[in-house]
Amino acid sequence: MSDAIDLILPSASAFGSWTYGLLVLAALLEGFVLTGVLVPGTVIIIAAGMLAQRGVIDFATLVWCVALGSFAGHQVSYHLGHFAASPLQARHGFSASRYGGRAHNVLRQRGAAAMLQARLMGPVAGFVPFAGGAAGLRAGRFTAWNALGAMPYALLVPALGYGLGALIGPLTATAPRIAVFAAMVTAALIVLAVILRRLRVAYPTLRSVAVALVRAVQNLPHVRAFLARHPQVFARIQALVAARFGTDQFLGLTATVLGLLLIYVGFAYADSVFDFLGDQATVSADRRIANLLYAMRDDRLIAILGWITDLGGRHGLLPLLAGVTLALLALRRFDLLGGLWIAAVGNQLTVTLLKSFFARPRSDLGYFVETSGSFPSGHAAGAVAVWAMLFYLGWRLRLLPLNIAAPAAVLTAFAIGVSRVYLVEHYLSDVVNGYLVGALWLILGVAFCEWRRPMPRTGAGPMRKGLAAACFAVSAAAAVYAASTMSNPLNQIADRSTGVLDDPAALVDTDLPVMTELLSGAPRQPVNLIIVAPDIAAITQALAPGWQAAPRPSLSVLIAATFDDWTGRELPQPLVIPTFWDNRPSAMGYAKAGNPKDMRLHLRIWDSHLRTPSGDVIFAATITEEDPLDWAGAENAIVRQGPHVDQAISDVIAALSGAGLTGQRR
Known part of the structure; x- marks a missing residue:
């Protein structure tokens, strides 16, 4: 009987676990108007469906969690829309925006029944209930349609993940684990790109929603009375918001974003160190992957990844650093030059100190001879701190558009990290930790560049631009030549079959x-x-x-x-x-x-x-x-x-x- 009950209601033990709570939160945030474009709830739920197919979580409980979270997120969005109706209609910015306009159109066509369609509308999902509340849909009618629309979504999306799990399980069984890891990272990069695009498109809509909510709060009687008695409080709040999110100076939005990134990466770095020091499963997984990749080496991949790994090491980076330094001196861009060397020197000193402190031995299966410590990976750290910084400089010098520079930086760092793991020059945890070390110094280098960025001025003359281009071209050619001809000697691995x-x-x-x-x-x-x-x-x-x-x-x-x-x-x-x-x-x-x-x-x-x-x-x-x-x-x-x-x-x-x-x- 208990099994039959679990098919009708979620089990109390499962519902109280962190996994199911996070799934409720993911579905809720995707349906919430202010976070729907940022949280890939559908992707997370599909992944949960794959876990259910593997027997890791209970499918019936998953369905109930998704339905509950989706219902709650849309319900909260509806009430916020009702709360902010007057300021929203007065500004007219919401209905004129891309996502807000689509939400209004589907509501005009279907009324409250639009909740059956809203969850399948991607980034618009959270704006539909908000627009419904602002349009004055009756609460009882909206709630009924919201509940009715939550169940098909909660069944179909996990079922899609369940089917993908059944398909992907056998397909990945013959793939190297590094290939599975690469596929996961690639999927994560695609999701990140989609989120960034959504955010760029949704910014006007989100701004209208945020302003309308602030106006609605200000219009509350007790808030108006408080502000009337203490006008200086409101002025200070406005000044604080303007200081933190202004775009006219470095200490505004730029410093806020970089500061939050620095804190986040710092915590992630500390977590990776604790995993390495305190979790034996991490060390065991590292060795398992190293042994597997050694057994599955392919000469063609070794040729490609060996060249990539050299390009990410001192043979490739030092000529590039020299050439870019001369180019920036020719252009008199001392702000960018300072940021580049802060990232490069700070990263190298930190990696050297950390290698000496942790003193993790290298795997004896490495393809090249390496004598330094294994944790963290200096190549991975340099790929983020230096290579990503070079792409940032290309964007700042208007040589590359942002939509080219950012993906190129990520793919370069990823390729260098994969090369280190595949050649067993580093364990996987070494590469992840190196990425985080490099990210810390990349943020500091970018912060210096943005802080010292000069006011708009006339660009450098043709002669200086030509000299800078020549310096960069020569350094790039030298980097490719060095990476191709100055590899470390091969490691003489003992015969494992004796x-x-x-x-x-x-x-x-x-x-x-x-x-x-x-x-x-x-x-x-x-x-x-x-x-x-x-x-x-x-x-x-x-x-x-x-x-x-x-x-x-x-x-x-x-x-x-x-x-x-x-x-x-x-x-x-x-x-x-x-x-x-x-x-x-x-x-x-x-x-x-x-x-x-x-x-x-x-x-x-x-x-x-x-x-x-x-x-x-x-x-x-x-x-x-x-x-x-x-x-x-x-x-x-x-x-x-x-x-x-x-x-x-x-x-x-x-x-x-x-x-x-x-x-x-x-």
């Missing part, structure tokens, strides 16, 4: 893990078979024709298989999605011939990096009965060995023995 084990059964007594894992690191299944063979080809030959070799599925194969699954058609065979053991994906997979459509027997093997005295390879292996695509759905469920698996292990051991190989139960 361990010798006299008895293959003793694999269980080594430090190697017993459990295999999913892409996320969740436990999947214990190793249940040990194989001794000269190589994988010998195993493939011994198991044929009863077991079909299954190469690692490509993205196109997985997309086709997912489509076949949705349409009820037979899935391709063999289809074995890799899992992880010892932080490495399975080297090879096999599918039992003649498997049924849904539950199939799959064999996965890993090279243990151990050898017998005769030189044969000792492989760890698992045999699993699973659905080819739905196996990753239960994040917290460890696969149990059933009767079909037990028989399959016996069959594999017999087949190996017949070919002169060895198979042992684990």
Whole structure:
């Protein structure tokens, strides 16, 4: 009975947790008129639907949380619109703005029933109930339609995330974890770009709303009486707001924004340090990613990312700094020159001190030889403090528009950080911490530039501009040449395949893990078979024709298989999605011939990096009965060995023995 009740009402234990509270807040803020364009509530709810598909949160409780938050946000917006109706109608700025005009149009066409459509109108969602309150819609009628419109939204958006989770789970299973990380960051950058565009378009509308609300508060009888008795209080408030948000001096809006950013980045930096020092899971995840990327290195990616990592180091940055310094001297832009060197020198000194203080050893899997400490990443810090500063200078000198300079700075810093992680020159937490260190000095450098920015004046003459351009061109060419020809020497990594084990059964007594894992690191299944063979080809030959070799599925194969699954058609065979053991994906997979459509027997093997005295390879292996695509759905469920698996292990051991190989139960 309790399960049935949970489908009707959210469970008290789940509703009281932080996760569900944050989901309520996200849905509320997206429906609130002043924050709807800033908070990507729909994106957050879609992500929550994906978590529900993975079994991390309860789907029914998620639906109720979204419905509650969305209803509350639109309800508050309606009452604020009703409260500010008179000042809003007197100014006429709201209905003339882009988002305000769209909100008025949908209300004029549909009345209170517009709440069924409002939640699907993106950034306009929060303005529709506000406009409804200002237009005088009856409260009871609005509330009824608001509640009616909340439920379809609360069902459809999480369901979309649930479906995406079912699709993305198998697709990401064969992707390197750094690729998953890159996809997440790319999605975050897209969301950020959309929010910034929304904010730029919505600024006139938000300004009208804010002014109308302030006027409405001033018109309250007790507020008017208080201001009449204390006129100096209102004057001081106005002066404070003007000082903090004025655009005619540095100590106005510019200093306010930079100060808030500095505080935020400072807290984020402290949090990253606490995670590194106090959370063993962070250190473990760093090593897991490093081992995985080492096992999946690709020569083509190494060539590209090796050049990028050198461009982000001293070989690339020092020539650029020299050339830009000469160019700024030629242009007499000492304000920009000071900001550049504050960011560059301050960042380098800070990184050097922090590396000495934390003294984190480098991974022995690094592609290049590095001798300094690992935490934080100097390349990542320099990518933000110096490279982003260079793009800022390009914008200030009117060489680049802002919509080009800002994305280019972010993408450059991201590429340099990814190169450091992929080449295992740094752990992931090193790069994140380096980004934050660089961001602190970037903010300080920009603050100096804005503080010392001269009043508008006649630009530099043609000769000075030509000299500056020549300096920059020569330095850029020197940076590219240095990054291409002055790489650090390669790291001589010890052969990980030289361990010798006299008895293959003793694999269980080594430090190697017993459990295999999913892409996320969740436990999947214990190793249940040990194989001794000269190589994988010998195993493939011994198991044929009863077991079909299954190469690692490509993205196109997985997309086709997912489509076949949705349409009820037979899935391709063999289809074995890799899992992880010892932080490495399975080297090879096999599918039992003649498997049924849904539950199939799959064999996965890993090279243990151990050898017998005769030189044969000792492989760890698992045999699993699973659905080819739905196996990753239960994040917290460890696969149990059933009767079909037990028989399959016996069959594999017999087949190996017949070919002169060895198979042992684990």
